[in-house]
Amino acid sequence: MKYVLALDQGTTSSRAIVFDQHGRAAAAAQQEFEQIYPRPGWVEHAPDDIWTTQFHVASEAIAKAGLSARDIAAIGITNQRETTIVWDRRSGLPIYNAIVWQDRRTTDFCNRLEADGHEPTINRKTGLLLDPYFSASKIRWLLDHLPDARKKAEAGELAFGTVDTWLLYNLTEGRVHVTDASNASRTLLYNIHENRWDDELLAIFDIPGSMLPEVKNSSEYYAETAAALFGAPIPIAGIAGDQQAALFGQQCIEPGMMKTTYGTGCFMLLNTGSEPVPSRNRLLTTIAWRIGDHTEYALEGSVFIGGAVVQWLRDELKLIESASEIEALAETVEDNGGVYFVPAFTGLGAPHWDPHARGLIAGLTRGSNRGHFARAALESVAYQVADVLTAMTADAGLPITEMRVDGGASANSLLMQFQTDIIGVSIIRPHVLETTALGAAYLAGLAVGYWPSREAVSAQWQAERAFYPEMVPERAAALREEWGKAVQRARHWEAGAEQP
Numbered sequence: 413m414k415y416v417l418a419l420d421q422g423t424t425s426s427r428a429i430v431f432d433q434h435g436r437a438a439a440a441a442q443q444e445f446e447q448i449y450p451r452p453g454w455v456e457h458a459p460d461d462i463w464t465t466q467f468h469v470a471s472e473a474i475a476k477a478g479l480s481a482r483d484i485a486a487i488g489i490t491n492q493r494e495t496t497i498v499w500d501r502r503s504g505l506p507i508y509n510a511i512v513w514q515d516r517r518t519t520d521f522c523n524r525l526e527a528d529g530h531e532p533t534i535n536r537k538t539g540l541l542l543d544p545y546f547s548a549s550k551i552r553w554l555l556d557h558l559p560d561a562r563k564k565a566e567a568g569e570l571a572f573g574t575v576d577t578w579l580l581y582n583l584t585e586g587r588v589h590v591t592d593a594s595n596a597s598r599t600l601l602y603n604i605h606e607n608r609w610d611d612e613l614l615a616i617f618d619i620p621g622s623m624l625p626e627v628k629n630s631s632e633y634y635a636e637t638a639a640a641l642f643g644a645p646i647p648i649a650g651i652a653g654d655q656q657a658a659l660f661g662q663q664c665i666e667p668g669m670m671k672t673t674y675g676t677g678c679f680m681l682l683n684t685g686s687e688p689v690p691s692r693n694r695l696l697t698t699i700a701w702r703i704g705d706h707t708e709y710a711l712e713g714s715v716f717i718g719g720a721v722v723q724w725l726r727d728e729l730k731l732i733e734s735a736s737e738i739e740a741l742a743e744t745v746e747d748n749g750g751v752y753f754v755p756a757f758t759g760l761g762a763p764h765w766d767p768h769a770r771g772l773i774a775g776l777t778r779g780s781n782r783g784h785f786a787r788a789a790l791e792s793v794a795y796q797v798a799d800v801l802t803a804m805t806a807d808a809g810l811p812i813t814e815m816r817v818d819g820g821a822s823a824n825s826l827l828m829q830f831q832t833d834i835i836g837v838s839i840i841r842p843h844v845l846e847t848t849a850l851g852a853a854y855l856a857g858l859a860v861g862y863w864p865s866r867e868a869v870s871a872q873w874q875a876e877r878a879f880y881p882e883m884v885p886e887r888a889a890a891l892r893e894e895w896g897k898a899v900q901r902a903r904h905w906e907a908g909a910e911q912p
Contacts, residue, residue, distance in 0.1 A: 414485040416642040416857045417474065417646070418849035419466055419591075421491045421575050422654065423512065423676040424723065429849040433862065435872040436751045437846065439477035441469035448509060453516040453758060456509035459497050462575060463582045471642065473807055481642035487583075488650030488856030490657035490848050491575035492676075493598045496550035498572050498611045498623070500564070504586050510578075511550040511674040514677075514716055514758045516548035519767040525549075530616050530726035531712050537603045537610055539688055539697030541765055545714070547574060548600035555619070565620045572623040574598070576651045583648060587640040591625045592651035600628070604688060607707060630656070630701040631855040650856030654848050655679040656700050659710060661851030662816045662842065663873040665866065670804070670812055672797055673823035673848065677761070678718035681710045682808060693803035694763045698699040701855070711807055713762035713800030717755040721789045724755070731782055738866065739826050742790050745783035750775040752898035753788040756905075761796075763803040764903065772902040775894075793821065794831040794896040801835050816840050818847040825879075831882035834892065843876045 415438060420427040423445040429437050443465045448456040474484065494513035499506045511517070522542050525531070529897050531542040540546055551572055555562045564570050573581060577591045596602040596609075601619065603610040607627070614621050628634060630652045636645035652660065655673060659681045662671040667685035672678060681700070688697045688709040700710040717724075725731040732738055752774045754760075761765035773788070805812055817839055821827060832839045844850055857863045881888075 414483055414862065415420045415477065415479060416793070416853040416862055417470060417484050417487045418853040419470055419487060419489045419579060419858075420654070420846070420849040420852065421462060421466050421489070421579060422479070423492045423514070424720070426469050427849060428466070428469040429846055429853070430473050430477045430479065431788065431850060431853045435844065435850060437844070439473045440846075441472035441476060443469050449764070455512040455514040455758065457495070457512055459499070459510050459578060459741070461843060462510060462578065466579060467582070467641070476640065479853055481644035481646050483864045484646045486647045486649040486856040487637065488852030489576050489579055489648065490652055490654050490852035491579065491595070493574060493595060493653040493655065494545055494547050495575050496547045496554070496572065497575070497578045498551065498554050498561070498570055501569055501571050502850065505582070507561060508554055510661070513545055515550065516544050516758050516767050518544040518553050521549050521552065525616065531751055533761050534600060534613065534616070537613060539604050539690070540598070540599055540600055541696065542600070542696065543765055545761070546598060546600040548613070548619065551619050551623070552617050561654040565623055568622040570623050570625055571625070573625055577625045580634065580651070582638045583641065584635045588635045589625045590628050590634055592628055592630045593699045593707065594630055594656040594871070596627045597699035598653060604697070604709070612786070618783050619904070629703055629705065631703045631859045633859055647860055648856070649745040649859035650852050650854070651713045652701055652852060652855055653676065655681055655712065656698075656710070657851035658818055658848040659683065659700055659851065659854070660854060661844075661847030661849070662818060664816060665870065668808070668810070669816075670814070671816040671818065673704070674793065674817065674819035676718060676720045678715035678793060680713045680797065680804060684709050684711055687779070689807065691807050691891050693806050694765055694778050695800070695803055695807055696762070701726045711804060713804055715793075715796040716758050716761045718796070719819070721753070721755040721792060722821070724757070725789055731785060738786050738790060739784040739824050741783055742826055745781070745787055748787045748791055749780055749784040750777065751784045751788040752895055753792045754898050754902040755789070755792050756902045760819060760899070760903065762800050764899070765905050769903045770905040772898060774898045774901060790824065790827045791830060794827060794834050795892065797831060798834045798892060812837060813839050814840060816842065818842060829882070830881045832879040832881050834886060834888050836881050836888065838881070839879040840875050841877045841879070843874045851896070
């Protein structure tokens with residue numbers, strides 16, 4: 413019996429999971445790596461950390477399962493999106509740290525492009541907003557700020573990749589420079605209607621097209637790993653950005669189906685089928701996946717700080733020793749005691765898109781305690797998701813009655829119950845919470861015939877628990893109103909930002 417290996421390269425850790433033919437995890441490994449904050453609002457990773465931790469956990473997961481490389485039918489890759497790496501084609505060495513999707517250093521540059529009237533063109537072609545979140549302005553920053561970078565890029569000596577491309581490049585020892593349509597669609601350089609890199613967008617950002625990888629389907633054979641890495645070559649046959657992979661892993665494959673992933677950030681995606689749906693409420697229109705040259709699309713709302721707020725309480729405030737303690741601490745109080753936590757550490761994502769917002773804790777009294785902090789932190793995740801769902805419902809033009817959830821924080825039942833109470837929509841938690849990795853595995857396995865069809869994959873999805881609203885709607889509305897007050901105080905906080 414063979415298996416599929418999923419590489420899940422995330423913002424704070426690298427994971428690898430071995431799945432069997434029933435979609436069950438046979439073994440897993442995970443390793444965190446350093447987060448680098450050179451200045452306020454800047455977030456970086458060492459590219460070598462990304463690669464070495466991912467290779468290490470891949471090898472560990474195979475060994476834990478008692479397998480060898482010859483037992484692996486295929487590898488699927490899923491990754492933190494938008495994070496930008498540029499390397500020298502000759503040496504294979506990065507020219508700078510990876511600039512992470514959360515990084516806000518290009519805010520002023522994006523504002524200048526917006527002032528010059530470029531946002532409508534960018535939005536029409538990419539489905540995205542003109543924001544530092546995406547890759548293009550990060551590439552431009554590297555070309556403008558590193559010695560000889562632009563000269564080398566124009567000479568064809570530099571290669572750009574999102575994290576999937578960087579992993580594939582290293583897995584093949586530099587033989588392959590490829591991405592998939594879902595990751596390409598997150599760069600601000602890819603025309604999602606014509607499925608190609610767009611010369612007009614490249615000109616707006618002044619980026620040489622020679623830097624860009626070839627764009628392939630999300631499920632197809634790309635290459636084999638270098639034989640020396642795992643002891644034998646393994647086919648690499650699936651790539652998707654983490655949120656698109658989770659949408660596929662949740663089997664939200666029909667228009668109108670929705671999922672939210674609770675990871676470092678929170679990401680809500682609604683499958684819109686074969687037609688891209690423009691957003692009227694500052695959400696993103698993105699490629700979900702491309703399989704067999706058929707492109708499917710999604711609407712997306714992105715919350716920058718989701719589970720990362722718990723890490724902040726652990727690492728910076730030392731309020732807890734491990735992330736798993738947050739639920740018990742939050743349950744020591746009956747409610748938030750009037751405390752609201754807006755975790756806008758790197759600005760606010762959808763539907764606000766305010767890079768000048770900063771974190772804020774409001775409503776403190778002499779009686780506020782650790783439990784209130786913990787509950788307010790958890791509730792902040794639910795409130796942000798609720799804001800996105802309100803925008804998503806307006807864009808979709810139909811009521812949404814069910815939301816599938818996944819990611820580490822979805823295991824927190826207190827959070828899930830509060831989430832369903834606040835949004836008034838039932839929440840379905842699957843048996844397999846690692847649906848991001850599972851989606852990558854499915855995409856890879858389908859490409860090599862490990863699973864015979866998408867219908868066979870869909871039959872494997874199973875619910876573990878459903879959550880239903882218990883809070884009276886008037887109470888939920890009052891809480892959201894208080895949350896809205898806190899958000900307004902956090903917005904436009906950074907010095908020099910235009911006030912509302």
